């Protein structure tokens with residue numbers, strides 16, 4: 001089946017979809033994006049993703065490309081035209097096309113692009129076996145809370161992980177604390193059984209999956225704390241996992257050379273994954289036993 005992309009008001013065959021060479025996203029990474037999971041044809045946590053998109057645009061002073069209502073209509077149309085039942089929707093908005101000058105153009109129109117594709121986000125095999133992560137220095141800028149398309153350090157980090165045979169790279173700030181993965185948020189379960197994830201500041205992206213997991217934890221009586229944790233703490237943790245729109249909740253069983261817990265996905269991690277899958281399925285979340 002041929003894929004369809006939305007490009008600045010038009011639905012085009014994916015292979016012919018293009019923006020101008022002077023699009024500021026292409027030249028300056030002057031743009032933002034969102035990735036939303038589609039499950040059973042439904043957009044998961046749509047409102048939270050749209051809230052974050054609006055915030056990212058506001059922080060960079062990029063005008064909203066469409067009203068929220070129009071945006072949701074296009075989003076559904078892109079999912080429908082690509083016949084995505086389970087997969088992802090990608091949304092990108094840049095400061096548009098203008099002669100190449102660093103400062104904002106006097107006149108410009110925000111350029112909006114959307115694509116969607118069918119893919120299996122559940123990856124049960126990875127969930128059963130757990131994944132490994134390496135640690136790398138966090139070399140990013142100080143506004144990681146903005147979901148900008150400027151992802152070069154993340155690209156290099158993910159490549160380093162792949163070359164090391166790992167799934168993800170957890171980035172470490174100058175004080176030895178883990179910020180987050182290159183495209184995921186990081187979590188541990190401490191020696192005392194407490195769930196820990198870094199508080200949202202400008203050093204990490206406020207993940208929507210992170211937000212939903214915290215909400216599920218709250219509603220199911222799982223105690224948690226939002227605070228930075230060190231690499232040493234993570235390596236000595238009882239459990240570890242990562243979250244994102246495309247990874248959902250995946251157990252981490254090794255960090256560099258350190259085996260986490262007994263080297264198998266932790267029980268709290270798997271319960272949280274189940275709660276999250278139920279949340280995605282729209283079913284009432286099972287209570288933790």
Ligand SMILES: Cc1ncc(COP(=O)(O)O)c(C=O)c1O
Nearest residue numbers: 183184185205207208209244245
């Ligand atoms: C740097 C970074 N952190 C965390 C996340 C997870 O965010 P979300 O759960 O909204 O997908 C992402 C997702 O792409 C990311 O790029």
